[in-house]
Amino acid sequence: MNTLKKKIWTAYWLATAAMFAAAVAMVFAWTPTEATMGTVQKVFYLHMPVAINTFLACMVTFIASIGYLWQRRQVWDDLAASSAKVAVLLCSIVLLTGMIWGHSAWGQWWTWSPRLTFSLVLWLLYVAYLVIRPSIESRQRRALVSSVYGVVAFLDVPLVYLSVKLMPDIHPSSIALAPEMKLTLLSCFVPVTMLAAGLIAARFHLQRAETLSMQEADDPSLDVIPVRPAGGLT
Amino acid sequence: MSATTHAVAAYAVTILLLWGYAATLWLSARRQKTNDNQDNAGKYPQGNPGSNRGGSDPS
Numbered sequence: 001m002n003t004l005k006k007k008i009w010t011a012y013w014l015a016t017a018a019m020f021a022a023a024v025a026m027v028f029a030w031t032p033t034e035a036t037m038g039t040v041q042k043v044f045y046l047h048m049p050v051a052i053n054t055f056l057a058c059m060v061t062f063i064a065s066i067g068y069l070w071q072r073r074q075v076w077d078d079l080a081a082s083s084a085k086v087a088v089l090l091c092s093i094v095l096l097t098g099m100i101w102g103h104s105a106w107g108q109w110w111t112w113s114p115r116l117t118f119s120l121v122l123w124l125l126y127v128a129y130l131v132i133r134p135s136i137e138s139r140q141r142r143a144l145v146s147s148v149y150g151v152v153a154f155l156d157v158p159l160v161y162l163s164v165k166l167m168p169d170i171h172p173s174s175i176a177l178a179p180e181m182k183l184t185l186l187s188c189f190v191p192v193t194m195l196a197a198g199l200i201a202a203r204f205h206l207q208r209a210e211t212l213s214m215q216e217a218d219d220p221s222l223d224v225i226p227v228r229p230a231g232g233l234t
Numbered sequence: 235m236s237a238t239t240h241a242v243a244a245y246a247v248t249i250l251l252l253w254g255y256a257a258t259l260w261l262s263a264r265r266q267k268t269n270d271n272q273d274n275a276g277k278y279p280q281g282n283p284g285s286n287r288g289g290s291d292p293s
Binding site (some may be wrong): 020024025028037039040042047050057086089092094097100103144198199202203205207209210 | 238255
């Protein structure tokens, strides 16, 4: 990574951290408390942006999987795997924050409502994606199986989104927000999205380096030590 | 647990997981860079005539 890229990358992370800290401060110090649910409603400002970013991370895996099936280039598989890891992390946060909210609002940690069930299925699908990958030794076969799986697993995302609209559910389908609350939600959405994108990019960078070093190890001809011709430069 | 404790717990979990993962990736990238530097040092040892690092002067 050259110096300019490194500086931009550092600035990106510092800006994300600053905006994240400002957003959290805004939630607790500035945003009014919701009348019905009280303080626990503040979980919403983090829960919803993380949930949307989970969908986006799943979508990146979906698009990258299609990219691999179309072009058979390893770079697509690396992107799909990186994004799936971040999707699992984000989905875990959605489930955990949702459970904390549910315990306070509904008096129970978990209920088998459609939205919650499809969210858990989504988490399980992407955990399975990550578990299956290392069990396949051939790189091409792993990429092919993962890509097909990545496309199929994405079908759960619309189910998670539409479940509260199409089926009776304890999970709220929409919440009326005051203008200050909308501003806070936007202030949380920006750094969470920047963080999710940064994590996918960082994981992808690592994944590419791992893939290239493995390709180098598999194919010794790539590992060329420059040798001068005999009687060359003297 | 009060509603405030629930809200604070949710934020703490999120911050810990998100920024913890970011820190893990940063550390992995640093380790990888160190390994790459060590590999390159082994690949181009001092005094290797095939290398432009050290060794004979091409001029």
